[in-house]
Amino acid sequence: xxxxxxxxxxxxxxxxFWWGVAGAGHQIEGHDTTSDTSFLEQVEPTVFVEPxxxxxxxxELWEQDLDLVAAMGxxxxxxxxxxxxxxxxxxxVDPAALDRYDALVDGCLARxxxxxxxxxxxxxxxxxxxxxxWLATDAPASFADQCARVVxxxxxxxxxxxxxxxxxLAATLLWGGLPPFVVDLQRRTLExxxxxxxxxxxxxxxxxxxxxxEAVEDGTALGHRAARDVVRALAPHAxxxxxxxxxxxxxxxxxxxxLRDRKRAECYERWFDxxxxxxxxxxQNYEQIAHDRTGVVHAGEGSGPVNQMGTPLVPxxxxxxxxxxxxxxxxxxxxxxxxxxxxxxALRAGLVEPALAxxxxxxxxxxxxxxxxxxxxxxxxxxxFGYRYQLGLHExxxxxxxxxxxxxxxxxxxxxxxxxxxxxxx
Numbered sequence: 001x002x003x004x005x006x007x008x009x010x011x012x013x014x015x016x017f018w019w020g021v022a023g024a025g026h027q028i029e030g031h032d033t034t035s036d037t038s039f040l041e042q043v044e045p046t047v048f049v050e051p052x053x054x055x056x057x058x059x060e061l062w063e064q065d066l067d068l069v070a071a072m073g074x075x076x077x078x079x080x081x082x083x084x085x086x087x088x089x090x091x092x093v094d095p096a097a098l099d100r101y102d103a104l105v106d107g108c109l110a111r112x113x114x115x116x117x118x119x120x121x122x123x124x125x126x127x128x129x130x131x132x133x134w135l136a137t138d139a140p141a142s143f144a145d146q147c148a149r150v151v152x153x154x155x156x157x158x159x160x161x162x163x164x165x166x167x168x169l170a171a172t173l174l175w176g177g178l179p180p181f182v183v184d185l186q187r188r189t190l191e192x193x194x195x196x197x198x199x200x201x202x203x204x205x206x207x208x209x210x211x212x213x214e215a216v217e218d219g220t221a222l223g224h225r226a227a228r229d230v231v232r233a234l235a236p237h238a239x240x241x242x243x244x245x246x247x248x249x250x251x252x253x254x255x256x257x258x259l260r261d262r263k264r265a266e267c268y269e270r271w272f273d274x275x276x277x278x279x280x281x282x283x284q285n286y287e288q289i290a291h292d293r294t295g296v297v298h299a300g301e302g303s304g305p306v307n308q309m310g311t312p313l314v315p316x317x318x319x320x321x322x323x324x325x326x327x328x329x330x331x332x333x334x335x336x337x338x339x340x341x342x343x344x345x346a347l348r349a350g351l352v353e354p355a356l357a358x359x360x361x362x363x364x365x366x367x368x369x370x371x372x373x374x375x376x377x378x379x380x381x382x383x384x385f386g387y388r389y390q391l392g393l394h395e396x397x398x399x400x401x402x403x404x405x406x407x408x409x410x411x412x413x414x415x416x417x418x419x420x421x422x423x424x425x426x
Contacts, residue, residue: 019420038052072410126197175267243337287314326362
């Protein structure tokens with residue numbers, strides 16, 4: 001590892017702890033027209049319920065976004081660099097795009113925010129998808145070239161890089177049993193994109209066929225190693241890791257434990273082996289799932305509040321996920337995403353304090369946690385679900401781009417302020 005890490009003592013967070021929010025380029029910037037995902041959104045048929053379009057207009061309104069983060073009293077902002085903007089055509093770099101991300105880093109620093117940069121948050125250039133995406137043999141090398149451009153430009157001011165966002169997501173979704181009609185629509189989407197692009201195999205990281213999952217993972221694992229090498233060569237002071245989608249899986253009986261362990265092996269094992277050479281592992285937790293002899297235990301009617309995907313709200317899932325990942329890897333943890341999809345902001349607000357309390361307990365028990373990033377700053381484009389799911393601390397007017405704080409934003413601000421004050425009086 002490039003630098004030593006120490007767990008906070010006495011259950012308190014150090015002053016260096018990153019309290020922030022996270023976002024991703026394609027989901028908020030708008031008019032990301034040269035990406036593989038924007039291409040998939042436009043073909044017919046498509047698994048995406050609607051195109052991303054103008055999104056949150058953050059390509060122009062990024063300074064407003066940073067002002068919102070600063071106004072909440074937070075100290076960090078995780079964002080992604082859109083490869084498709086930087087290299088819209090293979091071998092053709094847009095210097096204005098790099099200038100824009102450079103200004104974003106400076107804007108963070110000017111507001112006292114630590115920038116944490118994700119090098120690939122699912123989306124890639126259209127030309128990358130037309131070449132087969134992560135199935136192409138030269139994909140890791142192409143990604144390494146992109147990482148070198150970004151890290152070379154931003155690395156002097158960025159203390160941490162996330163190479164890839166949730167490369168295990170396809171496994172968790174497929175293991176959980178995607179409905180057959182969704183898998184079929186994904187297949188027809190990729191067939192339509194391949195035909196529209198005039199290529200034998202158009203592929204993207206966020207629409208993965210079951211039979212290609214392991215091969216895609218092979219490509220992204222090589223991409224992570226290549227990106228990690230770039231960061232360590234060009235920004236040796238910076239921490240580097242990847243983020244994983246992590247469900248807090250719990251077992252209710254012996255058969256449930258066997259089922260849980262089989263899922264964990266398929267969804268996490270290869271990535272845990274990989275991240276043991278990293279400086280941190282990103283944990284992205286949204287839910288707890290219980291297993292028993294019958295399989296997954298689904299929420300029954302009247303069993304309590306659920307998110308928009310129908311999963312019960314269990315605040316303690318955050319602490320459970322963090323403990324599991326650190327215990328399995330021995331690597332420091334970065335909570336790179338945590339939140340809830342719900343139209344009822346009172347549910348979101350009510351989740352904040354008990355979820356953070358479960359993180360407090362993990363820290364108190366010695367789990368080294370580097371930071372917490374809430375997903376997300378504002379309601380945005382949530383991939384195949386479009387704008388139907390709301391995870392933001394702020395509403396966004398789709399016409400004007402106006403941001404309006406929800407009560408949960410103030411709740412998170414107060415919860416973080418208490419913990420930051422505690423760090424200052426240590």
